[in-house]
Every structure is written in structure tokens, then in C-alpha cells.
Amino acid sequence: MSDNTLLTENYFQLFKLPMQFELDITKLRTAYRELQRQFHPDRFAHASDQERRIAMQKTTQINEAFQTLKQPLKRAQYMLNLKGMQPDPQVTPPLEPEFLMTQMELREALEGISQQADPSMVLMGFNDTVSQHIQQFLQQFSTLFQQEKLAQAQTCVNQLHFFYKLQEEAEKLEETLL
Amino acid sequence: MALLQISEPGQSTAPHEHRLAAGIDLGTTNSLVATVRSGIAETLADENGLHLLPSVVAYLCDEMPLVGHEAQDRANHDPHNTIASAKRLLGRGLDDVKTLGSQLPYDFIEESGMPRIRTVAGELSPVQISADILRSLKQRAESSLAGDLTGVVITVPAYFDDAQRQATKDAAQLAGLNILRLLNEPTAAAVAYGLDQQAEGIFAIYDLGGGTFDISILRLHQGVFEVMSTGGDSALGGDDIDRMIAEWLLQQAEIGENASPHLLRQILGAARLAKEQLSHHEQADIQLILEDEQKTPWQIQLSREKFDALVDPLISKTLLPCRRALRDAGLNPEDIQEVVMVGGSTRVPRVRERVGEFFQHEPHVDIDPDKVVAIGAAIQADILAGNKPDNDMLLLDVVPLSLGIETMGGLVEKIIPRNTTIPVAKAQDFTTFKDGQSAMAVHVLQGERELITDCRSLARFELRDIPPMVAGAARIRVTYQVDADGLLSVSAQEQTTGAHSEISVKPSYGLSDNDIEGMLRDAMTSAQQDAQARTLREQQVEADRVINALRAALKADGHHLLKRSEFENIQQHLDSLLHVTRGDDPQVIKQAIDKLDQVTQEFAARRMDSSIRKAMQGHHVEDFQNEDAAS
Ligand SMILES: Nc1ncnc2c1ncn2[C@@H]1O[C@H](COP(=O)(O)OP(=O)(O)OP(=O)(O)O)[C@@H](O)[C@H]1O
Ligand SMILES: [Mg+2]
Numbered sequence: 001m002s003d004n005t006l007l008t009e010n011y012f013q014l015f016k017l018p019m020q021f022e023l024d025i026t027k028l029r030t031a032y033r034e035l036q037r038q039f040h041p042d043r044f045a046h047a048s049d050q051e052r053r054i055a056m057q058k059t060t061q062i063n064e065a066f067q068t069l070k071q072p073l074k075r076a077q078y079m080l081n082l083k084g085m086q087p088d089p090q091v092t093p094p095l096e097p098e099f100l101m102t103q104m105e106l107r108e109a110l111e112g113i114s115q116q117a118d119p120s121m122v123l124m125g126f127n128d129t130v131s132q133h134i135q136q137f138l139q140q141f142s143t144l145f146q147q148e149k150l151a152q153a154q155t156c157v158n159q160l161h162f163f164y165k166l167q168e169e170a171e172k173l174e175e176t177l178l
Numbered sequence: 179m180a181l182l183q184i185s186e187p188g189q190s191t192a193p194h195e196h197r198l199a200a201g202i203d204l205g206t207t208n209s210l211v212a213t214v215r216s217g218i219a220e221t222l223a224d225e226n227g228l229h230l231l232p233s234v235v236a237y238l239c240d241e242m243p244l245v246g247h248e249a250q251d252r253a254n255h256d257p258h259n260t261i262a263s264a265k266r267l268l269g270r271g272l273d274d275v276k277t278l279g280s281q282l283p284y285d286f287i288e289e290s291g292m293p294r295i296r297t298v299a300g301e302l303s304p305v306q307i308s309a310d311i312l313r314s315l316k317q318r319a320e321s322s323l324a325g326d327l328t329g330v331v332i333t334v335p336a337y338f339d340d341a342q343r344q345a346t347k348d349a350a351q352l353a354g355l356n357i358l359r360l361l362n363e364p365t366a367a368a369v370a371y372g373l374d375q376q377a378e379g380i381f382a383i384y385d386l387g388g389g390t391f392d393i394s395i396l397r398l399h400q401g402v403f404e405v406m407s408t409g410g411d412s413a414l415g416g417d418d419i420d421r422m423i424a425e426w427l428l429q430q431a432e433i434g435e436n437a438s439p440h441l442l443r444q445i446l447g448a449a450r451l452a453k454e455q456l457s458h459h460e461q462a463d464i465q466l467i468l469e470d471e472q473k474t475p476w477q478i479q480l481s482r483e484k485f486d487a488l489v490d491p492l493i494s495k496t497l498l499p500c501r502r503a504l505r506d507a508g509l510n511p512e513d514i515q516e517v518v519m520v521g522g523s524t525r526v527p528r529v530r531e532r533v534g535e536f537f538q539h540e541p542h543v544d545i546d547p548d549k550v551v552a553i554g555a556a557i558q559a560d561i562l563a564g565n566k567p568d569n570d571m572l573l574l575d576v577v578p579l580s581l582g583i584e585t586m587g588g589l590v591e592k593i594i595p596r597n598t599t600i601p602v603a604k605a606q607d608f609t610t611f612k613d614g615q616s617a618m619a620v621h622v623l624q625g626e627r628e629l630i631t632d633c634r635s636l637a638r639f640e641l642r643d644i645p646p647m648v649a650g651a652a653r654i655r656v657t658y659q660v661d662a663d664g665l666l667s668v669s670a671q672e673q674t675t676g677a678h679s680e681i682s683v684k685p686s687y688g689l690s691d692n693d694i695e696g697m698l699r700d701a702m703t704s705a706q707q708d709a710q711a712r713t714l715r716e717q718q719v720e721a722d723r724v725i726n727a728l729r730a731a732l733k734a735d736g737h738h739l740l741k742r743s744e745f746e747n748i749q750q751h752l753d754s755l756l757h758v759t760r761g762d763d764p765q766v767i768k769q770a771i772d773k774l775d776q777v778t779q780e781f782a783a784r785r786m787d788s789s790i791r792k793a794m795q796g797h798h799v800e801d802f803q804n805e806d807a808a809s
Contacts, residue, residue: 033402039790040572041601041662046564048724050775054786056661060601067598171505 010082011065021079021142023069032066073164076141076157085154103162106130110169119177127170134163197328199358199563200319201366201555204308204332204346206265206389206415207522209233210549211315212556213323214565219370219556221549222322230548231318233388235310236260237299245314254447257283257439259297263417264311266389267293267304268349269342274413283439305349312353329358331559333551335390336362337410337499337578339624340636340666347665358562360663363387364394365405365575366554367520371545372398373557373571379515380406382503384533384541385551386496387521389415393500395507395514401570407506407597408578409499414492416453416523422488423449423480430478431468441468456485457525486528493532500536506597517541520550574599577660581636584621586611588630593658596626603659607673610654614646618654622668641670710764717767721759724771728752728778731785739784751777 012019015031037043039062041055068074077087109126116122137160144153201219203210208230212221221229228247236249237259244252253260261284267275275286275293285296294301312332319327332355334346343360350357364383371377377398385392392410396403424445428437437445444466452462460482465475504511517537523529524547534541561569576597582590583606593604610618618641625633644652653673660666728748736745755770 033399033404035790036574037402037570037572039786040574042562042572045562046567046723048727048775050779050782051786054779054783056601058786058790060603060659063599063602175502 011069011078014062014065015069017069019079019082021072021076021138021145023075025070028066028069032062035062072138073157073160076138076145076153076160079145080150080154080157083150085150087154087158099159099162102133103166106166110166110173113173114177120174123170123174123177127167130163130166130170134160134167137163196565197563198319198323198325199556199559199565200315200323200327200330201361201552201557201559202312202315202330202332202355203363203366203552203555204265204312204334204349205233205387205551206263206417207233207387208548209311209315210552211319212549212552213319214556214560215323219553219560221552222318224318231311231315232262233265233311234260234262235264235307237297237302239298243299243310245310254440254443257443258285259299261295261297261302261307263389264304264307266413266417268308269339269345270304283442305345305352308346308349309352312350312355316353316355327355329356329559329563331359331361331366331555331562332357333361333363333366333555335385335387335410335412336364336392336394336405336408336575337390337412338664339412339579339634340581340664341634342412343664347663357663358559360665361555361558361573362392362394362405362408362575362578362664363390363551364392364408364520365396365403365573366552366558367518367550368394368396368398368403369554369557369571369573370550371518371542371554372403374545377516380509380513382500382514382517382537383520384496384500384517384524385410385520386523386529387415388523389413389417391415391496391499393496393503395503395509402572402574404574405576405599406509407503408576409503409506410578411495411499414495415521416450418492419453419489419523419526420446420449422492423453423485426480426488427464427466427478431466431476433468452480453485453526456480456482457527482527489526489528490532493529497532497536500533511537511539514539518545519543520545520547522548575662575664576600577602577664579624580626581658581660581666582623582625582633583656584619584623584630589628590623590625590630590633593656594660598660600660600664601662603657605655605657608654608656609650610644610647610652611649613649615649615652616644616646617642618644618670620656620668620670622658622666636666637668639668639670641672644672645675647674713764714762714767717764717771718759721755721767721771724774725752725756725759728774731781735785735788736781739788740781744781748774748777748781 010019014035015028017023017028017031036059039055039058041052041059044052044055047055068078080087106126106129113119113122113126137156141153141156141160144150144156198213200211200213200222203212210221210229210231212219223229224231224246231246232250234246234249234253236244236252236256238244243249249260250262253262270293272293287294287296287301292303292305294303295307316327316330330350332346332350334343338346346360347357364385367383367385368381371383372381378400380395380397383392383394383396385394390410390412391414392408394408395406397406398404424442427433427445427449433441448464448466452464455462462480462485464478464480466477468476504514514537517533517539519530519533519541524533524541524543530541530543557571558573560566561571576599577594578596580592580596581594582592585591591606593606594602608618619638620641621630621638622636623630623633624636627633641654644654651674654670655673656668656670658666658668729752732740732745732748736748740748751770751774755767755774758766758770761767
């Protein structure tokens with residue numbers, strides 16, 4: 001069957017949202033819920049197995065679309081993909097030394113946290129710093145994308161991955177501190 | 179029904195007979211069954227008017243096992259053959275059981291595979307014991323509803339992993355129940371609570387029962403229950419509080435390591451009693467008969483203060499998952515509108531106090547914490563049985579634990595992260611690392627940790643016959659799919675040649691399909707003829723359904739969505755189904771239905787696509803009712 005065919009041309013259209021990076025999460029959520037309400041397999045309780053199976057496939061796609069648009073990093077990469085960009089590490093230009101320095105400093109800071117007197121407090125501060133970086137890069141992405149500077153926008157997304165990774169590691173550290 | 183519903187999912191076209199459906203809360207300590215009657219969901223009582231069925235089974239020589247209160251009464255004098263809290267062993271391996279088992283007074287058989295308990299009725303698995311409890315609830319429901327159940331929704335702790343879910347499903351199958359859905363306990367509670375209170379907004383369900391702890395954070399909006407995150411501990415509950423008190427008693431009474439199973443049972447019973455008293459009193463008096471010949475019982479008092487100190491570490495253990503769940507949902511405690519307390523152990527005042535502190539909210543304790551889960555399950559069962567075609571309720575649940583795959587060096591790479599909404603499918607590509615490599619092993623794991631040894635191993639399989647290529651040239655796509663029950667299936671395929679290997683993940687610890695079939699055969703030989711007649715009727719009814727729906731669909735959309743040849747092909751298969759339906763072989767009818775299903779697959783998919791497009795054209799996002807934004 002038309003298993004992986006998209007319901008619409010892209011995820012933005014599926015949720016009737018303009019294709020732009022800044023998105024109204026409430027509208028996204030409302031549209032998502034409305035689609036689920038119509039196509040979730042549970043709404044086909046006394047339909048045939050076949051229809052339930054198809055409803056399941058559609059719901060799976062709707063879920064995937066929602067997850068992609070909801071998370072800024074995934075959304076950014078998705079928008080680039082729609083423009084034909086791929087996050088291929090061999091093609092993208094190497095990271096700037098300045099960026100690498102920031103990364104190294106943050107990493108060192110993170111590793112040192114558990115030795116601090118009040119690690120939880122220090123960790124909170126660290127998380128704030130990382131969040132600020134993330135916000136700044138997301139902003140930058142949005143501008144670059146609007147200006148159709150796609151290669152630079154892709155670099156920006158590549159860099160964002162580092163910050164999200166740091167955030168993840170900070171979460172793991174938090175678990176050990178609890 | 180069927181295809182017609184696509185344009186209007188809510189509406190059934192044929193008058194529909196009410197189907198008997200039930201919700202079952204298969205608890206560690208207590209189990210319940212509930213159903214919706216004349217629009218009201220209620221739990222069903224036994225012949226003595228009792229709603230809670232203690233999850234205890236007593237096995238006897240050459241007699242049917244006793245379940246519930248009668249079994250509980252035997253626990254003290256026949257501890258080896260009276261099994262309580264079997265749910266804690268469900269879907270677990272021998273290693274888990276050894277840690278738990280040292281605390282349980284049973285005679286475990288330590289061989290590879292699934293743990294079994296030695297009783298006078300033979301060696302029994304936790305799946306079989308759970309099936310005995312389910313069978314008893316089934317009988318209760320069928321006698322009080324005066325009819326056969328068409329299907330049930332069974333609840334499981336949200337934090338149950340794939341093996342535990344599969345084991346629950348196996349138990350239901352063994353009890354002869356048709357499972358409509360495995361539903362997460364906190365989600366079921368949210369349904370009962372949410373519908374009752376007409377709640378809207380973001381809620382936390384804190385469920386501390388006899389053996390498991392769950393926390394779920396949900397967003398309720400106009401009948402849609404969206405789980406944002408969940409967390410928990412599938413081996414933490416009232417049983418552990420009892421054990422804490424029991425250990426304290428052992429210390430106080432200076433009883434050594436080798437207490438007899440009888441004495442342990444007695445002490446655990448006394449501990450539980452004291453705990454429950456302390457929910458209403460400042461102090462509990464405990465009496466123990468330490469030795470058989472002893473006349474005067476040994477006595478001690480347990481104060482609320484001492485008790486609080488004993489349980490505090492356990493309560494702290496529940497707050498960790500709460501914090502994680504909040505973080506995963508991207509929320510702070512103050513974003514939570516209400517904390518709903520579920521499960522018998524939330525009656526402990528200290529639990530309420532500390533949960534209140536954590537969420538900065540007085541928790542909601544007005545609903546009956548024992549019954550909400552079963553009631554929520556009954557409501558969902560009623561809908562899934564097709565009795566509520568116009569109902570707007572929809573549950574969107576998540577995967578509780580990340581699902582991953584073993585990669586080089588014994589590491590786990592996550593494919594589906596925890597708290598992803600189900601159903602979900604994710605694919606990842608791998609490649610070969612040696613020239614001419616012809617097989618690839620796939621090891622499926624569940625858990626949050628990085629090393630495979632720290633995660634639960636769910637399944638291993640091998641993709642074979644990969645054609646010889648240089649290292650790195652093959653593209654092996656591994657797909658993980660989690661259905662609406664939260665159950666995983668995994669498949670792998672070499673993309674360039676299509677070598678295909680597919681498995682449906684089964685727990686390494688559960689019964690194999692053959693085991694289940696064998697047990698079912700034993701139980702069913704006598705009832706076979708009835709079954710034959712019933713199957714025929716069922717297939718005929720199903721065929722009618724399919725035929726009517728397809729006709730309606732062809733009439734509505736056949737002309738603009740099908741080519742002439744496609745239309746004719748479908749018509750031909752429709753005719754042949756009509757023909758065989760008049761015969762008396764259920765197997766032949768089933769085959770014809772399946773065949774028709776196959777040839778109409780594409781048509782159904784096109785209808786669904788076209789109706790989604792219509793639906794989205796009909797609305798603008800702005801038209802949808804707005805809601806509070808807190809994400
Ligand atoms: N008044 C009370 N005070 C303290 N604990 C209580 C009280 N009443 C019941 N409990 C405890 O609640 C637990 C049973 O709760 P419940 O029936 O919700 O669990 P369950 O559904 O069987 O278990 P689970 O959901 O973990 O599988 C038992 O440990 C019991 O001792
Ligand atoms: Mg429970």
C-alpha cells in the first residue's frame with residue numbers, strides 16, 4: 001500500500017502551519033490532536049483489521065511529524081532537508097576554532113562539577129549557560145535560513161548538536177547527584 | 179462500519195449490538211474487574227459483595243486452586259503453596275528473581291529460562307499464577323453480566339518493560355481472555371479521574387500500589403489524554419514498606435537469618451497490619467507468636483514517627499522518577515495543576531506529605547485509590563469493543579523505557595527514546611564491518627544505560643544471506659515498531675538486495691508460543707466442538723461486516739479512486755466471499771476475508787489519504803478551539 005507516502009507534501013502542510021522556523025506550538029498541538037482524533041486506530045474500533053492497520057500507519061506518521069516539528073533541532077534539520085541539504089559530515093565544512101574552544105571549555109567545566117562544593121548549584125548555572133548558547137544558535141539558524149544561506153544554516157545545526165549533547169550529559173550528571 | 183467510517187470515524191452505519199467488555203486491574207496485592215453498564219462504569223463484586231480480589235492463589239493437591247480471600251486465609255499455614263505478589267515475578271529473569279526471591283518465602287526452581295515455583299500442584303510460572311487470577315475475574319464478570327466477555331482491557335504499570343507486558347498478555351491468553359488493549363495504570367486512573375472531574379490541563383498521577391510505582395504526567399484536553407512523560411520503578415511498593423517493618427521487627431525480636439517461612443509470613447502479615455493501622459493511628463501494637471509452643475506472644479509498639487523514618491528512604495526513591503518525568507515533559511512542579519494519588523500505599527500520611535511538598539501542591543485524595551484504575555480500564559474497554567462510536571475520548575500513551583540496539587564494544591544505541599508517543603516506528607541503517615560478511619546479529623535491548631549489561635535484553639536474532647560485499651557497502655535497515663499496546667516488533671533488511679529477516683520480539687524470560695499453545699490445548703480439548711460452531715458464526719458475522727462495508731465504500735468512492743480493472747478485481751473477490759459465506763467451513767471463510775483484505779488494501783489506503791486531505795482542507799488551524807499553552 002502507500003505505506004510511507006506522506007499525507008501531504010510536508011509536515012508543515014500536514015498541520016496547516018506556515019513553513020518557518022518560529023512556530024506556534026499551541027497551534028501545532030491543536031492540529032496534531034485534531035488529526036489524532038480522526039485517524040487514531042482506536043477511532044476505528046469496529047472497523048476491519050485492514051483499516052485499523054492503515055490507521056496505525058497514518059498515526060505513526062502523524063506522531064513522527066509532530067515530534068519532528070516540536071523539537072527545535074529536529075525541526076531545523078527537517079527544514080534543511082526539505083531544501084535538499086543533508087547533514088553529511090564529509091561535506092560540511094570543519095568547525096571553527098573559536099567554536100571548538102567554547103566546546104572544550106564547557107566540557108572541562110562539566111567534568112569539574114562533581115568536585116565542586118555545591119555541585120547541584122554549579123550544575124544549574126552550567127545548564128543556564130548551555131541553554132543560552134542554544135537559544136542564540138537557534139536564533140542564528142532562523143535568520144540564516146530566512147536569508148537562504150543554507151550551507152551556513154547547516155553548519156549552525158551541526159554546532160547545535162554539540163550543545164544538545166552537552167545538555168544530555170549534564171542531565172546524566174544530575175541523575176548521579178540526586 | 180468499516181470502510182465507510184473513514185469519512186466519519188465516529189459513526190457506525192449498522193445498528194450495533196452491545197458487546198460485553200471489561201477492564202481488569204491485575205494488581206500485585208489486589209485485582210479488580212469493572213464494566214460499563216447503562217453508561218456507568220463500576221467495579222463488580224463477588225458473591226459476598228467484595229470488590230477487591232486479593233491477588234493470592236493457593237494451590238492444592240488434585241483440586242482447583244483457590245483464588246482471593248480463601249487463598250489468603252491459607253497463607254500462614256501453607257506458605258509454600260500459597261502464592262502472593264506473583265506480579266513482581268512476571269516477565270522477569272532468574273537473576274531478578276534471586277534478588278527478589280530471597281525476600282519471598284517460595285521454593286524457586288533455578289534452571290535456565292523462566293523462574294518457576296514448586297508447589298503441590300506442580301512447578302508453576304508467574305504467568306500461570308497470574309492466569310489463575312485472571313480466570314477468577316473472568317468468571318466473576320461473566321456470571322454477573324450473564325454472558326461471555328468479548329474482550330478486556332488489562333492494565334499494567336506504565337513502567338513495565340516489554341518482557342513484563344508480553345508476560346501479562348500471555349497470562350491473559352492462557353486465561354482465555356481476548357485482550358483489546360494493555361493500558362498503563364496511571365493512564366487508566368487519569369481517564370477515570372479526568373472524566374469524573376471534567377478536568378482540563380496538566381496533571382500528575384502518582385500511583386504507589388503493592389508492588390509497583392508509576393508517575394505519569396498527562397495533558398488533558400477535550401477528551402484527549404496525552405501522556406507527556408512517565409517514569410517509575412516496577413519493583414517498589416507497599417510490599418517493600420512491609421519488608422522494611424519486617425526487618426525492623428526481626429532486629430527488635432532478635433531473630434536470626436534463618437527464620438522459617440511460616441514465621442516470615444507471620445511477620446510480614448503483622449507488618450502490613452501495623453502499617454495500615456498507622457494510616458489512621460499514631461501508634462500500632464504488634465504481636466508475634468515466635469515459637470509454636472510459646473504461650474504469651476512477643477509484643478512491641480511502632481510509633482508513627484519511627485514508621486515515618488523507616489519509610490522515608492522508600493518515598494525518596496519515588497521522587498527521583500518524579501523529577502525525571504517533569505524534566506522529560508519540560509515542566510516545573512508549578513506547571514502541574516493537580517496531583518492525583520492512586521494505589522493503596524498513597525494512604526500512608528507520610529507519602530501524601532512528601533509528594534505534596536515535592537509538587538508544591540496538596541495532592542488530590544478524594545477518589546477511591548483502589549478502584550480508579552479498573553474503572554478507567556472499563557471505560558476504555560467499552561470504547562474499544564465498539565460500544566461508544568460517538569465518544570470523543572482518545573488516549574495517547576508513550577514508551578516508558580528507551581529501546582536500543584547493541585553496537586560495537588557492548589554499547590547500546592537508542593533507536594526509540596523513552597517517552598515517545600506510540601504507535602511509533604523508527605528505522606536506522608547499519609553496515610557490515612568485514613569484507614564478505616554474510617550475517618549480522620541484532621541484539622534488542624531496553625533501558626536507559628549505555629552498557630548492554632545494564633539494560634534488559636529483549637531478543638537476539640540474525641540477518642543472514644547478506645550477499646558478499648566489501649566492508650561498509652551493505653545497507654542494513656533495522657526497524658523498531660511499537661504498537662498501541664506498547665509492544666515492540668523488530669525487523670531487519672538488507673536494502674540493496676532485500677534479504678529479509680523479521681521477528682516479533684518475545685521476552686527472553688516468558689513462555690514460548692509453543693508453551694502457551696500446549697497449555698491452551700490441555701485446557702480446551704473438551705470445549706472443542708462448541709468452539710467450532712462459535713468460530714463459524716464469528717466468521718460469518720465478520721464476513722457480513724466486511725461485505726457491507728466494502729459495498730458502501732465502493733459506492734461512495736469506488737468510481738473516483740479506482741481504475742476500472744481494480745474495481746472489477748475487487749468485485750470478483752467480493753462475490754467469492756459472498757459465495758463461501760454460505761458454506762460451513764470457518765477456515766475457508768477466513769481465507770476469503772483475508773484475500774479480500776489483501777486486494778482492497780490499496781483502495782483503503784487511498785480513501786484514508788483522501789479523507790485526511792479533505793479533513794485538513796475543511797479546517798484551518800485557527801478554527802480549532804484554542805487552548806492554554808504550557809509546553
Ligand atoms: N490504610 C493503608 N495504609 C497503608 N497502606 C495501605 C493501606 N491500605 C492498603 N495499603 C497498601 O496498599 C497496597 C495495595 O495497594 P493496591 O491495591 O493499590 O496495589 P495493587 O494494585 O495490588 O499493586 P500494583 O498496582 O503495585 O500492582 C498494599 O501494600 C497495602 O498494604
Ligand atoms: Mg495498582
